[in-house]
Amino acid sequence: MKRFNSISISLSPNVEKDDVKLALNLIIRPWLWLNGKGTKELEESFRNYLGVKYAFSFNSGRSALYAILKSLSPKKNSKAFLQAFTCNASINPFLWAGLKPIYVDCNGNDFNIDIEDLRKKIAENSDARILMVQHTFGMPAKMDEIVLLAKQNGLVLIEDCAHSLGAKYDNQSVGKFGKASFFSFSRDKIISSVYGGMAITNNENIAEKLRDAQSEFKMPSALWVFQQLLHPILLYYIILPIYHFFNLGKIILIFSQIFHVLSKAVSKEEKKGLKPNYFPNAMPNALAILAMNQLKKIEKFNAHRQKVADFYFKNLDAKKFDLPKQFSNRKSAFLRFTVKHLNAHEIIYQSWHKENMLLGDWYTTPIAPFDTNLSQMHYKKGICPVAEYLSEKTFNLPTHINIKESDAKRIVNFLNNFKKTKIVNGN
Numbered sequence: 001m002k003r004f005n006s007i008s009i010s011l012s013p014n015v016e017k018d019d020v021k022l023a024l025n026l027i028i029r030p031w032l033w034l035n036g037k038g039t040k041e042l043e044e045s046f047r048n049y050l051g052v053k054y055a056f057s058f059n060s061g062r063s064a065l066y067a068i069l070k071s072l073s074p075k076k077n078s079k080a081f082l083q084a085f086t087c088n089a090s091i092n093p094f095l096w097a098g099l100k101p102i103y104v105d106c107n108g109n110d111f112n113i114d115i116e117d118l119r120k121k122i123a124e125n126s127d128a129r130i131l132m133v134q135h136t137f138g139m140p141a142k143m144d145e146i147v148l149l150a151k152q153n154g155l156v157l158i159e160d161c162a163h164s165l166g167a168k169y170d171n172q173s174v175g176k177f178g179k180a181s182f183f184s185f186s187r188d189k190i191i192s193s194v195y196g197g198m199a200i201t202n203n204e205n206i207a208e209k210l211r212d213a214q215s216e217f218k219m220p221s222a223l224w225v226f227q228q229l230l231h232p233i234l235l236y237y238i239i240l241p242i243y244h245f246f247n248l249g250k251i252i253l254i255f256s257q258i259f260h261v262l263s264k265a266v267s268k269e270e271k272k273g274l275k276p277n278y279f280p281n282a283m284p285n286a287l288a289i290l291a292m293n294q295l296k297k298i299e300k301f302n303a304h305r306q307k308v309a310d311f312y313f314k315n316l317d318a319k320k321f322d323l324p325k326q327f328s329n330r331k332s333a334f335l336r337f338t339v340k341h342l343n344a345h346e347i348i349y350q351s352w353h354k355e356n357m358l359l360g361d362w363y364t365t366p367i368a369p370f371d372t373n374l375s376q377m378h379y380k381k382g383i384c385p386v387a388e389y390l391s392e393k394t395f396n397l398p399t400h401i402n403i404k405e406s407d408a409k410r411i412v413n414f415l416n417n418f419k420k421t422k423i424v425n426g427n
């Protein structure tokens with residue numbers, strides 16, 4: 001059976017044959033799962049890649065962010081500015097640390113934090129001390145103004161770089177503007193080890209506390225590590241090849257998660273603001289080895305993402321779709337190519353049911369996934385109207401290494417010929 005009989009934006013999209021082979025080799029070498037030199041090699045390579053002084057690995061971006069927040073020793077119920085149009089994985093560590101999120105709207109040009117709304121929220125919450133900025137879909141936020149605002153108002157700036165490894169603003173890598181930053185190696189990020197993350201800083205005091213947190217956090221269980229190693233193997237050889245064959249692949253994936261053969265990207269607890277027992281943890285050696293293998297390929301990955309994005313820019317009907325804005329001083333990592341259209345949800349629906357294409361739905365609610373309990377996230381409807389509008393009118397196109405030119409052509413052909421046929425989600 002052909003490797004990709006469908007087009008998918010998620011489901012471990014970065015996985016190549018060498019990654020699967022490595023996962024198989026690690027499964028038969030369980031002595032490497034928790035202990036070895038993989039984590040130190042990954043941290044050193046990450047430091048060198050970004051040109052920073054300190055890098056500390058954790059078992060997820062959430063754990064890395066939680067460690068950063070612990071290192072800042074904030075008072076309980078302290079306020080922190082966070083943007084809407086994001087995932088609960090970026091919100092929960094603040095809740096776990098006892099902090100109160102103050103949501104700032106995003107803008108429709110780059111899907112990042114809106115500077116004017118941020119100014120307004122700062123004026124209304126002068127006692128806040130933390131600002132986290134997200135580089136959404138790999139597009140850098142407007143860092144010169146953000147850095148200045150943080151400095152003028154005594155805010156500790158944290159960068160959420162979960163989408164943006166390799167992106168640059170004014171020729172400087174994102175992650176180097178804040179007091180501390182974190183990256184994610186989750187299953188659908190720039191590089192992937194199914195789960196994994198990194199916290200970076202140039203601040204010696206924060207680095208010392210991050211080192212303490214890394215030592216304090218336990219290692220995940222061997223069973224949890226096994227689940228992650230199994231993930232790329234099952235996806236590559238079984239689930240993806242038959243995903244659309246009477247939905248067999250999807251059914252296998254669902255049952256694998258129900259019976260804990262594979263882990264879910266977001267747990268039920270997290271959708272309620274609760275902390276599952278495998279967060280926060282340190283980075284297990286086996287997953288560090290997987291992440292290191294991907295980090296070695298990052299230049300190839302990001303060059304490919306740019307090539308696919310260029311194809312979309314050139315061939316998508318710009319009169320029919322609102323394409324991402326391009327800025328001369330920003331280099332996007334193009335984790336996903338996000339497009340605006342009045343019938344975004346129907347496009348996602350049709351692409352799946354008619355064309356065997358899984359296009360992206362980041363984000364269909366101001367805090368994803370769609371079934372996240374917004375009240376538990378302290379989000380009230382109407383406070384970020386642009387984020388809420390974008391959650392109804394955007395969808396994402398895949399750019400990952402397994403998207404061939406023929407796939408991109410198929411996607412473009414479907415979109416350029418799209419016609420509204422039914423009502424989906426009220427649109």
